[in-house]
Amino acid sequence: MNPYLKHDEWCIIEEGFVPENTRASESIFSIGNGAMGQRANFEEKFSGSTLQGSYIGGVFYPDKTRVGWWKNGYPEYFAKVINSTNWIGIDVLVNGMELDLAKCKVQDFRRVLNMKEGYLERSFIAEMENGVKVAVQSTRFLSMVDTELGAIRYSVKPLNANATIELRPYLDADVHNEDSNYGEKFWEVVDIKGTPIFSYIVSRTKKLDFHVGHAMRSFLYMNGKQQILQPQVNTSAMFVDNRFTVDATAGDEVTLYKYAAVISSLNHEKGTFPKALEKLIETAISKGFNKMLDEQRIAWTEIWRHSDITIEGDIAAQQGIRFNIFQLSQTYTGKDERLNIGPKGFTGEKYGGSTYWDTEAYCLPFYMVTHGQKVARQLLLYRYKQLDKAIENAQKLGFSNGAALYPMVTMNGEECHNEWEITFEEIHRNGAIAFAIYNYVRYTGDKSYLVNFGLEVLIGIARFWAQRINFSQEKGKYVMLGVTGPNEYENNVNNNWYTNTIACWCMEYAEEVAMYVKSSNPAKFSEMVKSINFDEAKEIAKWREIRANMFFPVDNKLGIFLQQEGYMDKDQILVKDLDPKERPLNQKWSWDRILRSCFIKQADVLQGLYFLEDRFDSDTIKRNYEFYEARTVHESSLSPCVHSVLASRIGIVDKAYELYLRTARLDLDDYNHEVREGLHITSMAGTWISIVEGFGGIRVRDNILNFNPLIPDKWKSFSFKVWFRENVLKIVVSNAQITIQNEDGPSITIKIYGVEQTVSTASSISVPVQKQVF
Ligand code: BGC
Numbered sequence: 060m061n062p063y064l065k066h067d068e069w070c071i072i073e074e075g076f077v078p079e080n081t082r083a084s085e086s087i088f089s090i091g092n093g094a095m096g097q098r099a100n101f102e103e104k105f106s107g108s109t110l111q112g113s114y115i116g117g118v119f120y121p122d123k124t125r126v127g128w129w130k131n132g133y134p135e136y137f138a139k140v141i142n143s144t145n146w147i148g149i150d151v152l153v154n155g156m157e158l159d160l161a162k163c164k165v166q167d168f169r170r171v172l173n174m175k176e177g178y179l180e181r182s183f184i185a186e187m188e189n190g191v192k193v194a195v196q197s198t199r200f201l202s203m204v205d206t207e208l209g210a211i212r213y214s215v216k217p218l219n220a221n222a223t224i225e226l227r228p229y230l231d232a233d234v235h236n237e238d239s240n241y242g243e244k245f246w247e248v249v250d251i252k253g254t255p256i257f258s259y260i261v262s263r264t265k266k267l268d269f270h271v272g273h274a275m276r277s278f279l280y281m282n283g284k285q286q287i288l289q290p291q292v293n294t295s296a297m298f299v300d301n302r303f304t305v306d307a308t309a310g311d312e313v314t315l316y317k318y319a320a321v322i323s324s325l326n327h328e329k330g331t332f333p334k335a336l337e338k339l340i341e342t343a344i345s346k347g348f349n350k351m352l353d354e355q356r357i358a359w360t361e362i363w364r365h366s367d368i369t370i371e372g373d374i375a376a377q378q379g380i381r382f383n384i385f386q387l388s389q390t391y392t393g394k395d396e397r398l399n400i401g402p403k404g405f406t407g408e409k410y411g412g413s414t415y416w417d418t419e420a421y422c423l424p425f426y427m428v429t430h431g432q433k434v435a436r437q438l439l440l441y442r443y444k445q446l447d448k449a450i451e452n453a454q455k456l457g458f459s460n461g462a463a464l465y466p467m468v469t470m471n472g473e474e475c476h477n478e479w480e481i482t483f484e485e486i487h488r489n490g491a492i493a494f495a496i497y498n499y500v501r502y503t504g505d506k507s508y509l510v511n512f513g514l515e516v517l518i519g520i521a522r523f524w525a526q527r528i529n530f531s532q533e534k535g536k537y538v539m540l541g542v543t544g545p546n547e548y549e550n551n552v553n554n555n556w557y558t559n560t561i562a563c564w565c566m567e568y569a570e571e572v573a574m575y576v577k578s579s580n581p582a583k584f585s586e587m588v589k590s591i592n593f594d595e596a597k598e599i600a601k602w603r604e605i606r607a608n609m610f611f612p613v614d615n616k617l618g619i620f621l622q623q624e625g626y627m628d629k630d631q632i633l634v635k636d637l638d639p640k641e642r643p644l645n646q647k648w649s650w651d652r653i654l655r656s657c658f659i660k661q662a663d664v665l666q667g668l669y670f671l672e673d674r675f676d677s678d679t680i681k682r683n684y685e686f687y688e689a690r691t692v693h694e695s696s697l698s699p700c701v702h703s704v705l706a707s708r709i710g711i712v713d714k715a716y717e718l719y720l721r722t723a724r725l726d727l728d729d730y731n732h733e734v735r736e737g738l739h740i741t742s743m744a745g746t747w748i749s750i751v752e753g754f755g756g757i758r759v760r761d762n763i764l765n766f767n768p769l770i771p772d773k774w775k776s777f778s779f780k781v782w783f784r785e786n787v788l789k790i791v792v793s794n795a796q797i798t799i800q801n802e803d804g805p806s807i808t809i810k811i812y813g814v815e816q817t818v819s820t821a822s823s824i825s826v827p828v829q830k831q832v833f
Contacts, residue, residue: 068377153191207339484551
């Protein structure tokens with residue numbers, strides 16, 4: 060842990076300059092707008108340790124696969140999220156000496172991420188090697204309104220001497236990725252132009268030919284008055300800057316406004332970039348910095364109106380959840396169905412490709428409940444559009460007849476993950492994609508999705524499972540061999556309970572949806588039967604037979620589902636008996652030792668109980684929870700949230716709270732010593748789940764919203780919003796009562812602790828909080 064940030068309800072605050080924290084802060088203070096993102100790199104030069112990161116949604120590089128032992132079926136490349144042209148840079152020279160915080164005495168350093176209004180601020184005083192002390196202040200944001208624009212206000216004030224200040228805003232396309240497999244640079248410049256009033260660079264990726272364009276225009280002010288200055292222009296092969304020089308007396312404030320436009324060939328025709336960039340820069344100038352910032356505030360107010368969670372009596376928890384909501388909301392806005400939510404979002408390089416099962420298993424509920432049905436539907440459509448590639452992917456591995464295996468990691472539908480035990484074996488991901496369709500329809504009631512898109516995906520997935528199992532003569536049952544469950548600390552196991560369970564569930568749901576589409580829209584159904592060659596009677600009969608005869612490992616003595624066959628042969632040691640010095644295991648133990656141990660990386664059996672909770676009684680959930688929680692080291696950020704929801708479900712609120720805190724402040728307090736690589740964006744959605752589904756206890760059953768809230772002792776109250784179909788409800792839970800307010804929409808019938816209640820338009824109801832909720 061490295062808890063160096065101040066607790067505050069709406070802001071993330073760093074005080075004091077500690078160079079060792081620079082990379083961590085660059086991740087934590089990242090800004091984004093759904094279309095692009097930017098790590099909190101300094102505008103001015105910094106020769107200390109830094110990870111430069113400026114990322115554009117959907118622009119990636121197929122970096123040639125690098126593995127020790129090539130296996131047939133491996134993808135040729137790993138999709139990298141790429142660091143692109145640096146648009147934030149402003150070199151600062153004071154009496155000819157470059158400002159570089161690694162070479163100055165730094166005082167009063169303060170960095171603030173204003174989450175309420177969506178911008179980043181930084182201020183400090185630097186005593187430079189030439190003896191001049193300067194006070195610097197910067198504010199920057201990526202516009203949520205004009206999603207191709209960013210703006211920076213950067214002020215320098217000499218404090219103890221008159222000084223010549225030179226500010227050089229620049230664009231630099233000569234950038235690289237630290238994680239490039241072969242040290243290759245990914246970009247080349249196709250067009251570059253520098254003039255005093257408009258400069259741009261258009262570059263292209265050396266593979267796939269993505270084009271991106273960056274433009275800038277800057278204005279200089281002295282003590283609030285614009286200076287009519289012609290900046291000098293300096294252009295080289297991949298770099299352009301504008302140089303503004305002024306003589307300032309001590310106490311004068313020299314301020315630069317830099318507007319930047321960032322576009323890509325996802326949204327613009329190649330060849331039209333200069334015109335498009337010019338138009339964007341004109342928009343920025345005509346609005347000006349303050350108006351753009353006002354619009355940013357309004358946009359964020361609107362986001363918070365639907366998504367805010369308040370926690371009274373616990374600032375650390377309050378800051379944690381707002382940070383998670385903020386980062387999720389600036390990573391994905393649902394405006395473009397080609398984009399998705401990478402595990403690191405726009406905050407780092409690690410994990411490369413954008414889409415993992417994290418999206419369906421963890422992120423969907425957050426966007427569905429706080430950003431609305433349309434945004435959630437975009438996430439489902441992303442997979443629908445990639446169905447053909449999932450079928451191709453399965454074919455490459457030897458499956459046939461339209462069986463679909465979605466990739467473990469992807470950018471465009473193609474698999475790009477290359478560890479055999481994950482790429483070929485962590486196939487449970489298919490289950491999460493089917494489950495997301497179910498989850499979406501259950502919540503929104505949008506059955507048209509099933510007719511137009513969902514069924515095709517579900518059939519592809521069911522076909523895969525039906526081919527992936529085999530019949531064991533010895534057991535007289537169907538089995539699933541050679542898989543990796545969600546717990547990646549076990550590979551190549553037989554009959555992982557979760558995978559077998561979700562596979563059977565997929566076949567059951569595919570049948571149910573097929574019957575629904577057949578009866579509700581027979582014409583569409585027969586069209587689909589033809590187009591995908593669906594032998595309804597035969598295929599459904601096979602799915603049923605498999606479900607009826609599937610093998611599920613259990614331990615009858617303990618009354619638990621077994622993670623996989625043979626799990627009980629392992630030395631049964633509990634996490635509480637591990638020497639804390641040995642943790643995290645993945646940094647302290649050999650892989651061999653981890654694989655042979657009983658320790659579990661992340662929810663596995665419990666993932667199944669979480670998804671399919673209504674099929675299991677409370678005692679079964681409790682027995683499994685207690686058994687597996689005692690053996691789980693939570694070394695995936697995706698783990699504590701599932702355990703937290705289940706702990707709430709069985710009423711162990713203290714434990715639910717402990718697990719919640721671990722997920723909510725994972726990055727802010729750097730629990731796993733890795734935040735410098737980027738934030739855990741997808742697990743942030745899990746934090747939200749811990750509150751809304753965990754403490755709030757919301758569930759949808761038979762088209763009705765159910766609430767079964769409980770409240771951690773430490774909290775006085777908490778509140779959250781739920782956008783459910785036509786209604787926006789605000790739920791406030793205190794130690795004494797739960798109040799549900801119908802903020803928007805018609806009268807609605809809900810259930811609180813199993814009792815039906817009607818909340819009329821613009822009114823609220825309250826009932827006492829219970830201790831034992833289910
Ligand atoms: C987890 C996976 C997850 C991936 C990306 C891994 O550490 O085990 O379940 O999909 O991270 O977040």
